[in-house]
Amino acid sequence: MTIQQPKPKRKSAIDAASFDVAIVGAGVVGCAMARRFTLEGARVVLIEKGPDILDGASKANSAILHTGFDAPEGSLELKCVQDGYHEYLAIYGDLGLVHEKSGALVVAWSPEQLAALEGTRAKAHENGVTDVEIITKSALGAREPHLSPNALGAIQVPGEGIIDPWSAPYVYLRQALENGAELRTSCEVTGGDFDGETWALKSSTGTIKARYVINCAGLFGDLLDQALLGETHFHITPRKGQFVVFDKMAHALVSSIILPVPTVRTKGVVVFRTVFGNLAVGPTAEDQQSRTDASTDDLGVSALIADGVAKIPALSHMPVTAIYGGLRPASEKKDYRIKTKAQKNWITVGGIRSTGLSGALGIARHVFALYEQTGASHLALPDPVVPRATILAESAQRDWQADNHGEIVCHCELVTRREIETALNGTLRARSLAGLKRQTRVTMGRCQGFYCSARLAELSEGHFTIPLAEEIGHE
Amino acid sequence: MNNHPLKAAGPIDVAIIGGGPAGLAAATALKQANVARVVVLERETQAGGIPRHCGHPPFGMREFKRILRGSDYAARLVAQARQAGVEVHISATVVEIRPGGELLVAVPEGVLELAPYRVIYATGVREKSRAARLISGARVSGVLNTGALQSIVHLKNRRPFRRPVIIGSELVAFSALVTCRHARIRPVAMIEERPRVIARWPVSLFPRLVGVPLWTGTKLLRIEGEHNVTGIKVRGPDGHTRRIACDGVVLSGQFTPVSSLARSGHLAVDLATGGPAVDQWGRCSDPAYFATGNLLRPVETAGWSWSEGRKTGQWVARDLVGRLPEATSDLQLEVSGNSLKYVMPQNLVLGSPYTGMPDLQFRVDKDVRGTLVALNSKGEIWRKSIHAHPERRLLVSVSEIATTGATGALKFEFREQNP
Numbered sequence: 001m002t003i004q005q006p007k008p009k010r011k012s013a014i015d016a017a018s019f020d021v022a023i024v025g026a027g028v029v030g031c032a033m034a035r036r037f038t039l040e041g042a043r044v045v046l047i048e049k050g051p052d053i054l055d056g057a058s059k060a061n062s063a064i065l066h067t068g069f070d071a072p073e074g075s076l077e078l079k080c081v082q083d084g085y086h087e088y089l090a091i092y093g094d095l096g097l098v099h100e101k102s103g104a105l106v107v108a109w110s111p112e113q114l115a116a117l118e119g120t121r122a123k124a125h126e127n128g129v130t131d132v133e134i135i136t137k138s139a140l141g142a143r144e145p146h147l148s149p150n151a152l153g154a155i156q157v158p159g160e161g162i163i164d165p166w167s168a169p170y171v172y173l174r175q176a177l178e179n180g181a182e183l184r185t186s187c188e189v190t191g192g193d194f195d196g197e198t199w200a201l202k203s204s205t206g207t208i209k210a211r212y213v214i215n216c217a218g219l220f221g222d223l224l225d226q227a228l229l230g231e232t233h234f235h236i237t238p239r240k241g242q243f244v245v246f247d248k249m250a251h252a253l254v255s256s257i258i259l260p261v262p263t264v265r266t267k268g269v270v271v272f273r274t275v276f277g278n279l280a281v282g283p284t285a286e287d288q289q290s291r292t293d294a295s296t297d298d299l300g301v302s303a304l305i306a307d308g309v310a311k312i313p314a315l316s317h318m319p320v321t322a323i324y325g326g327l328r329p330a331s332e333k334k335d336y337r338i339k340t341k342a343q344k345n346w347i348t349v350g351g352i353r354s355t356g357l358s359g360a361l362g363i364a365r366h367v368f369a370l371y372e373q374t375g376a377s378h379l380a381l382p383d384p385v386v387p388r389a390t391i392l393a394e395s396a397q398r399d400w401q402a403d404n405h406g407e408i409v410c411h412c413e414l415v416t417r418r419e420i421e422t423a424l425n426g427t428l429r430a431r432s433l434a435g436l437k438r439q440t441r442v443t444m445g446r447c448q449g450f451y452c453s454a455r456l457a458e459l460s461e462g463h464f465t466i467p468l469a470e471e472i473g474h475e
Numbered sequence: 476m477n478n479h480p481l482k483a484a485g486p487i488d489v490a491i492i493g494g495g496p497a498g499l500a501a502a503t504a505l506k507q508a509n510v511a512r513v514v515v516l517e518r519e520t521q522a523g524g525i526p527r528h529c530g531h532p533p534f535g536m537r538e539f540k541r542i543l544r545g546s547d548y549a550a551r552l553v554a555q556a557r558q559a560g561v562e563v564h565i566s567a568t569v570v571e572i573r574p575g576g577e578l579l580v581a582v583p584e585g586v587l588e589l590a591p592y593r594v595i596y597a598t599g600v601r602e603k604s605r606a607a608r609l610i611s612g613a614r615v616s617g618v619l620n621t622g623a624l625q626s627i628v629h630l631k632n633r634r635p636f637r638r639p640v641i642i643g644s645e646l647v648a649f650s651a652l653v654t655c656r657h658a659r660i661r662p663v664a665m666i667e668e669r670p671r672v673i674a675r676w677p678v679s680l681f682p683r684l685v686g687v688p689l690w691t692g693t694k695l696l697r698i699e700g701e702h703n704v705t706g707i708k709v710r711g712p713d714g715h716t717r718r719i720a721c722d723g724v725v726l727s728g729q730f731t732p733v734s735s736l737a738r739s740g741h742l743a744v745d746l747a748t749g750g751p752a753v754d755q756w757g758r759c760s761d762p763a764y765f766a767t768g769n770l771l772r773p774v775e776t777a778g779w780s781w782s783e784g785r786k787t788g789q790w791v792a793r794d795l796v797g798r799l800p801e802a803t804s805d806l807q808l809e810v811s812g813n814s815l816k817y818v819m820p821q822n823l824v825l826g827s828p829y830t831g832m833p834d835l836q837f838r839v840d841k842d843v844r845g846t847l848v849a850l851n852s853k854g855e856i857w858r859k860s861i862h863a864h865p866e867r868r869l870l871v872s873v874s875e876i877a878t879t880g881a882t883g884a885l886k887f888e889f890r891e892q893n894p
Contacts, residue, residue, distance in 0.1 A: 449619070
């Protein structure tokens with residue numbers, strides 16, 4: 001298997017044969033897509049313009065595996081989220097992933113919201129999530145004693161849980177690669193021609209031929225359609241979400257995911273535990289034009305902290321560990337924008353504005369079904385390789401607990417030298433600090449790199465497209 | 476794991492978490508007091524603590540009666556401890572502390588449990604991260620604390636940027652400036668949010684001497700860039716916002732104790748200092764644990780921490796033979812109101828013939844002139860006029876407070892002098 005540059009003899013084979021499917025965009029949806037198509041027997045190439053995967057919309061989310069209890073009835077989103085949920089539960093054990101079934105509480109903070117709970121409960125039952133129930137204020141207090149007494153009541157959704165938002169797509173992609181798919185990173189699709197049978201995609205690193213193209217370009221999906229098809233059925237308006245992550249001490253303050261009563265536009269600000277042992281609050285929902293600017297601002301951050309403290313007063317004493325922003329590829333409609341252009345051998349997977357992590361596996365199944373409807377068929381792999389994810393969750397056995405890990409480099413998150421070296425040299429080589437962070441959690445703890453930055457600059461030398469530091473020479 | 480050197484050599488009398496100046500001094504003092512087995516658990520690959528990556532003098536006046544560079548000073552402290560018979564274990568990370576002194580320790584070979592009679596907790600301080608300071612903007616490479624910058628330059632001979640802005644004007648900001656000069660990094664400016672430079676004269680003259688503008692009353696608003704820093708937005712004393720082009724940001728100062736083991740474990744933590752709550756011998760809420768050095772409070776010099784560590788070592792040696800009074804906590808101290816940041820120790824045991832820390836240590840958050848008063852439920856019981864500066868120690872003799880006759884909760888407040 002090859003990653004960056006295919007070996008010469010293989011390259012000629014590729015050029016001659018070309019791929020069955022080129023997937024553009026290695027976010028969580030692209031990774032799940034590559035896995036599904038590979039397992040179904042297609043020859044897949046996944047094309048990513050960034051040096052590392054998951055560097056667009058997928059780099060920031062609330063890491064919740066949703067049941068779909070509040071998704072619009074009859075929507076494609078509901079179908080994909082529920083299919084994705086079930087597939088995740090079916091495969092996570094084999095892939096070495098985690099699922100902490102913490103349950104969620106949709107908490108009412110006003111009489112109006114309290115009155116709206118029944119509607120949300122009824123909708124959940126219509127969506128097939130039948131274990132959803134309303135609980136009283138006192139039951140809520142007993143279950144979440146640190147929640148503000150201003151909470152008036154709640155709906156409990158036992159099936160909601162938290163997962164590792166990066167290890168999951170990493171291992172989806174690894175499964176694709178270890179079963180024959182290819183990945184091109186730092187490779188931007190700049191144009192392409194379709195001759196009626198095959199696409200010749202022009203990219204920053206050469207031409208890639210594939211019979212079919214799946215556009216999973218997320219925040220750039222409409223632009224890719226426009227550039228290669230000359231038209232697009234949707235327009236992306238990036239929606240920024242800011243998040244605040246509190247110190248690990250805050251983890252004990254809630255056991256469930258605390259959801260607000262949903263509005264039409266957004267799921268609202270959520271208080272959630274992470275599998276890494278933190279407690280986070282977010283996201284905000286701010287529409288903007290820029291497709292790349294995920295910067296945070298004082299207003300957003302202070303509003304999130306205030307929101308968190310209002311819901312869980314003890315958060316006021318908790319230090320902040322991290323602040324980050326992300327962009328969701330929202331379109332002019334709430335539902336996913338998945339569409340086949342059969343005459344162009346093209347499927348667009350657009351507008352995955354939220355629930356991409358929960359929906360990814362289901363979206364991939366749905367898109368493969370669309371692909372089959374166009375007449376394509378492959379022989380599914382009879383005995384695919386099943387890789388194991390890197391274990392980063394606090395609840396699991398980590399590498400620092402194993403023998404001969406070299407040294408602990410990141411003291412806050414207990415990341416070992418062996419884990420770092422594996423991420424730098426393994427199947428999905430980290431090419432940026434951001435990529436290394438997602439694969440190992442280095443610098444993501446309390447000190448944010450105070451102690452390990454120097455060692456990381458040394459260990460990552462020669463690996464990153466933009467080095468962390470340069471040698472001090474004699475000038 | 477039972478043949479690991481930490482497990483092999485018999486029972487441990489005292490384990491010290493952290494091999495910086497305070498921890499090494501405590502360990503050395505314990506050996507000098509004839510305690511049999513003293514081990515230092517250092518999580519880095521080299522002991523010595525923060526001074527390891529301070530390439531500059533002056534270190535060692537108090538300890539070695541000479542002026543040393545930080546790295547040489549750190550090496551001497553380690554050598555001195557080893558010579559005294561201390562076992563210094565590197566790459567030994569304490570991941571959990573348990574009641575009674577039990578420690579869970581990760582070493583490269585695996586995980587082991589230790590059960591020393593006493594533990595000295597000496598993990599020091601670090602500077603607050605960008606996130607903890609709630610600094611907004613783009614999440615980019617090139618935003619570092621002084622400690623990280625110094626490690627990159629002095630331990631790895633590398634340079635993360637060329638033209639950074641240094642944020643802050645505590646002593647450590649000037650240390651960052653020295654490090655930059657050493658690495659031929661030319662800071663664009665130093666900025667300080669408060670109206671005056673925090674560090675003392677003549678250190679505060681240094682930036683001008685090396686041609687780096689120092690702007691006070693200037694607040695960092697945002698960090699900009701796509702992958703790396705390309706600039707920052709600041710608001711000056713005139714209220715105007717402007718952009719400074721730079722390729723890095725050094726976030727200096729704003730030290731905070733590294734007390735996560737206490738926070739995630741069972742020890743009482745003082746929210747004011749950020750470190751464990753202690754009595755005048757540095758004894759924590761679990762009397763098997765003592766704390767010392769900068770972990771107790773942010774922040775003092777290496778020399779001060781060393782001196783504290785040495786005394787803590789002596790007190791723990793006494794405690795091992797039953798010669799410290801019971802941890803009765805007769806007086807519980809706290810600060811309230813404006814200006815006062817903390818008081819340490821937080822608990823006093825009264826009526827003991829053995830003295831511990833000679834002074835209560837206070838900090839203020841701005842220049843103040845006025846009266847420090849102590850109040851209990853009956854009202855004011857003690858007062859003293861003070862003139863204090865931010866980030867500089869303010870000391871009040873323990874015996875002054877102990878002899879007021881008060882017991883129970885005691886609150887310190889600052890009253891501004893009437894103009």
